Amino acid sequence: MPTLGLEAHVVDADVRARSIARFRERGIVLPTFAQLADPTTIPTSITARLADIDPDAPHPLNLFRIHWHNAADRKGFSAVPGYVVLPRELTGVAAPIIVALGERFPMIAAHKVLAAYGCLAPRLVTGQFDPTRHRAIWPSTGNYCRGGIAVSRIMDCHGVAILPEGMSQERFDWLDNWVKDPSDIVRTPGSESNVKEIYDECNRLAADEENVIFNQFAEFGNVLAHRLVTGRALGRCFEDLRSRQRGLELFAFTSATGSAGTISAGDWLKSEYGTRIVAVEAAECPTLLRNGFGEHNIQGIGDKHVPYVHNVWNTDLVVAVSDAATDSLYQVFQSEVGRAFLAERHGVSQSVLSGLDAFGFSGLANVLAAIKTAKYYDLGPDQAIVTVATDGGSMYRTELDKVAAKHFPHGVDTAACAEVFGRYMLGAGVDNLAELSRTDKERMFNLGYYTWVEQQGVAIEDFVARREQQWWRGLGELVPRWDALIDGFNAEAGA
Numbered sequence: 184m185p186t187l188g189l190e191a192h193v194v195d196a197d198v199r200a201r202s203i204a205r206f207r208e209r210g211i212v213l214p215t216f217a218q219l220a221d222p223t224t225i226p227t228s229i230t231a232r233l234a235d236i237d238p239d240a241p242h243p244l245n246l247f248r249i250h251w252h253n254a255a256d257r258k259g260f261s262a263v264p265g266y267v268v269l270p271r272e273l274t275g276v277a278a279p280i281i282v283a284l285g286e287r288f289p290m291i292a293a294h295k296v297l298a299a300y301g302c303l304a305p306r307l308v309t310g311q312f313d314p315t316r317h318r319a320i321w322p323s324t325g326n327y328c329r330g331g332i333a334v335s336r337i338m339d340c341h342g343v344a345i346l347p348e349g350m351s352q353e354r355f356d357w358l359d360n361w362v363k364d365p366s367d368i369v370r371t372p373g374s375e376s377n378v379k380e381i382y383d384e385c386n387r388l389a390a391d392e393e394n395v396i397f398n399q400f401a402e403f404g405n406v407l408a409h410r411l412v413t414g415r416a417l418g419r420c421f422e423d424l425r426s427r428q429r430g431l432e433l434f435a436f437t438s439a440t441g442s443a444g445t446i447s448a449g450d451w452l453k454s455e456y457g458t459r460i461v462a463v464e465a466a467e468c469p470t471l472l473r474n475g476f477g478e479h480n481i482q483g484i485g486d487k488h489v490p491y492v493h494n495v496w497n498t499d500l501v502v503a504v505s506d507a508a509t510d511s512l513y514q515v516f517q518s519e520v521g522r523a524f525l526a527e528r529h530g531v532s533q534s535v536l537s538g539l540d541a542f543g544f545s546g547l548a549n550v551l552a553a554i555k556t557a558k559y560y561d562l563g564p565d566q567a568i569v570t571v572a573t574d575g576g577s578m579y580r581t582e583l584d585k586v587a588a589k590h591f592p593h594g595v596d597t598a599a600c601a602e603v604f605g606r607y608m609l610g611a612g613v614d615n616l617a618e619l620s621r622t623d624k625e626r627m628f629n630l631g632y633y634t635w636v637e638q639q640g641v642a643i644e645d646f647v648a649r650r651e652q653q654w655w656r657g658l659g660e661l662v663p664r665w666d667a668l669i670d671g672f673n674a675e676a677g678a
């Protein structure tokens with residue numbers, strides 16, 4: 184049965200003491216969840232030192248950069264998280280689409296390092312992970328395992344990445360530079376949609392008690408980090424825009440679900456602003472929409488399962504986006520000819536065009552889902568949609584040739600870019616979209632039974648308890664308790 188990371192008391196005092204000794208020796212300090220949610224509370228003794236530290240170096244103080252408030256140079260902090268607002272010229276809809284920039288996160292240039300920290304820190308301070316003995320196993324479709332390797336290395340722990348062999352070469356190149364040993368990169372069969380194969384590998388590795396599996400699909404640290412840290416950050420982006428556009432409403436939040444950690448930010452946005460929560464998936468593998476199956480290239484949003492940490496009953500819409508759209512638009516947005524077309528024919532400004540560097544495949548899927556949602560509800564200029572670009576375009580450059588060969592048979596020229604932009608962006612429709620009824624939510628929730636109860640051995644009572652929103656709200660009580668444990672841990676480590 185998977186461990187769920189729900190403990191908020193010291194489980195093993197000896198393990199905790201060994202971790203403290205290790206952290207004292209290495210001078211490592213852990214940020215609290217509250218500090219990551221509001222980086223203005225990080226002591227100036229730390230922020231002053233950050234100025235000299237490369238955000239991509241394996242330096243322990245980079246833990247204090249695991250939040251959305253990194254400035255454009257990724258060195259200093261900004262009062263408001265980095266975000267872009269996509270205008271009507273680009274999206275074809277009046278509703279402003281606010282996109283928070285994951286590429287400003289340290290070390291991996293993607294926000295999944297937050298999920299990794301959110302899972303590891305509670306296990307350390309409760310004595311469930313022993314950095315002197317255990318290996319931290321990070322199963323993922325590529326970014327979470329990079330985040331896991333980064334935080335493991337910073338904390339001088341042994342990390343192991345598990346990811347499908349078909350993920351982008353950039354992910355593997357990064358891992359090659361960061362792992363202790365090449366055998367710490369475990370390649371599972373398949374690509375994006377082969378999450379079951381990742382689970383199987385985890386179960387195999389779990390037989391060795393020195394391996395601790397940080398299964399993001401079932402770890403509530405993932406959920407709570409995003410609910411608190413990402414939720415508030417997105418709220419601040421929205422409020423910043425509203426300060427210039429009075430009367431703006433935060434209508435919806437779109438989030439492509441891999442582990443369903445990021446979408447948990449929606450729980451907070453809904454409680455604060457009444458925002459609708461939109462789960463995004465690939466049309467080629469519509470697991471939530473129609474219990475479907477298939478293969479796709481929207482890397483990072485593994486499917487064919489419903490993650491244990493997905494609060495399905497709080498989800499309002501499911502929107503599926505084709506990878507033909509994300510692949511092709513990626514090519515248009517990353518090419519000179521595509522950008523020239525957007526500037527000349529659609530009047531897209533240079534600042535918006537350079538902002539397109541920030542979009543990897545899943546960021547584009549989030550934007551397309553926002554456009555479809557805006558069309559479905561016929562949203563106006565006072566109804567904003569917020570979303571995230573988890574990682575940037577630089578994570579997929581090696582995919583450009585493959586994409587060109589598949590979707591641009593006559594070359595990447597102006598005519599082809601015009602065709603792609605017209606078809607997928609301006610022509611995005613309300614197909615593959617479901618506003619969820621009670622029955623739909625029940626169907627999605629029940630689908631998780633097969634993975635979690637039958638295959639992974641979760642107790643049926645625990646599985647069913649997740650129907651109730653009260654149960655999810657109650658999870659919030661863990662955060663101050665974890666933070667108190669982090670403070671106590673830091674104090675004893677003398678850092």
Ligand SMILES: Cc1ncc(COP(=O)(O)O)c(C=O)c1O
Nearest residue numbers: 326441442443444445483545573
């Ligand atoms: C590029 C990318 N997009 C989206 C996601 C999905 O985020 P989450 O796992 O929080 O649902 C991931 C997760 O790894 C990702 O790497």
